[in-house]
Amino acid sequence: MESLLAASSSLPTAAFSPPSSLSSTSSSPHALRSAVAGAARAVRCSAAKDSILYALEHDEMFNSAEVIQWESGKSINSIAAAQGIRIRRRCRPRYPSEGSGADKAVPRNMLEQIIWDKEVEVSQRKAKKPLQKVIESSQHAPPARDFVGALTAAYSRNVAPALIAEVKKASPSRGVLREDFNPVEIAQSYEKNGAACLSILTDEKHFQGSFENLETVRNSGVKCPLLCKEFVIDIWQIYYARSKGADAILLIAAVLPDLDIKYMLRICKNLGMTALIEVHDERELDRVLKIDGVQLIGINNRSLETFKVDTSNTKTLLEKRGDLIRDKGILVVGESGLFTPDDVAYVQNAGVSAILVGESLVKQENPGQAIAGLYGKDLLH
Numbered sequence: 324m325e326s327l328l329a330a331s332s333s334l335p336t337a338a339f340s341p342p343s344s345l346s347s348t349s350s351s352p353h354a355l356r357s358a359v360a361g362a363a364r365a366v367r368c369s370a371a372k373d374s375i376l377y378a379l380e381h382d383e384m385f386n387s388a389e390v391i392q393w394e395s396g397k398s399i400n401s402i403a404a405a406q407g408i409r410i411r412r413r414c415r416p417r418y419p420s421e422g423s424g425a426d427k428a429v430p431r432n433m434l435e436q437i438i439w440d441k442e443v444e445v446s447q448r449k450a451k452k453p454l455q456k457v458i459e460s461s462q463h464a465p466p467a468r469d470f471v472g473a474l475t476a477a478y479s480r481n482v483a484p485a486l487i488a489e490v491k492k493a494s495p496s497r498g499v500l501r502e503d504f505n506p507v508e509i510a511q512s513y514e515k516n517g518a519a520c521l522s523i524l525t526d527e528k529h530f531q532g533s534f535e536n537l538e539t540v541r542n543s544g545v546k547c548p549l550l551c552k553e554f555v556i557d558i559w560q561i562y563y564a565r566s567k568g569a570d571a572i573l574l575i576a577a578v579l580p581d582l583d584i585k586y587m588l589r590i591c592k593n594l595g596m597t598a599l600i601e602v603h604d605e606r607e608l609d610r611v612l613k614i615d616g617v618q619l620i621g622i623n624n625r626s627l628e629t630f631k632v633d634t635s636n637t638k639t640l641l642e643k644r645g646d647l648i649r650d651k652g653i654l655v656v657g658e659s660g661l662f663t664p665d666d667v668a669y670v671q672n673a674g675v676s677a678i679l680v681g682e683s684l685v686k687q688e689n690p691g692q693a694i695a696g697l698y699g700k701d702l703l704h
């Protein structure tokens with residue numbers, strides 16, 4: 324994989340724009356594979372055995388059936404749908420005369436709306452700062468810290484699920500959670516009161532977060548590892564998060580086909596980052612359990628399609644797949660809708676090693692002090 328990343332930083336920037344014949348707008352394995360083939364063609368020879376191009380051309384992932392299918396015209400949406408993914412991407416037309424119908428399309432639910440907005444946002448950000456540049460910036464970021472290590476240490480210290488405390492101003496389902504919002508103050512107060520890690524929302528449009536918040540918290544001297552809470556659809560965002568100091572990043576299985584998750588996991592690994600892979604139902608969990616190299620799975624009690632919260636979701640999924648998850652040495656994070664010590668005990672008994680909590684802390688006058696209320700005890704740090 325080193326070679327893949329080295330390759331991505333040494334290939335010309337232009338090579339990363341997906342060719343117009345592809346229906347995806349992301350910097351996907353597909354785009355990278357085409358870029359490599361194009362680069363090999365440009366030098367009019369097959370790449371030498373020790374070269375980066377050779378490594379890429381012979382990388383199993385780039386020659387997988389899915390990639391071939393994709394390149395032979397099967398759209399990202401049909402590949403995703405075959406994996407049970409309901410969120411559609413707003414694909415570009417293959418030829419201008421075809422049209423995509425995208426302008427007329429109506430999103431089916433909130434998550435789909437967020438993803439469509441994200442596609443526009445990411446393409447604008449990429450136009451300003453191409454992948455090549457963001458990869459370079461990521462090389463200058465302070466080194467990534469051990470997110471999973473911080474969670475396991477906190478779990479054994481407290482004999483309670485480690486806390487990932489979320490710096491969250493607003494959400495589409497709950498509106499503004501805190502008017503007087505100072506991300507650094509909140510982060511410091513979480514850290515002082517025993518949070519193991521922090522989650523920083525970076526989506527601006529729907530959550531009123533920002534990458535500036537991530538960067539200022541990272542530069543404020545807070546030592547807890549930071550999760551970039553973003554709707555990732557493109558590897559560009561992973562490098563960007565790293566360049567702003569993120570130690571971990573969220574990947575949502577409801578949005579990303581298997582191949583994208585595998586590809587993104589490799590990039591995270593190469594950057595020293597942890598991927599928290601979020602699932603909401605059994606089908607997503609089963610897909611993720613088939614992927615090698617997964618260390619951390621989040622079970623979201625909230626459906627991002629309907630926003631309904633049901634804390635028994637964590638329990639139900641762990642009853643079904645807990646043994647397999649333990650055998651694989653994967654840690655589980657119980658996410659969303661946790662308010663009381665009973666809620667924490669409930670997900671702890673279900674088998675989680677960590678919890679991700681936003682609303683119930685951030686709404687309190689002193690978010691850090693609210694941690695003791697959530698756990699029914701002070702956390703050691």
Ligand SMILES: O=P(O)(O)OC[C@@H](O)[C@@H](O)c1c[nH]c2ccccc12
Nearest residue numbers: 623658659660661679680681682683
């Ligand atoms: O505020 P809550 O209910 O404690 O939830 C926190 C966190 O789990 C939630 O913000 C979340 C979980 N997965 C997400 C994906 C995107 C945006 C937000 C989220």
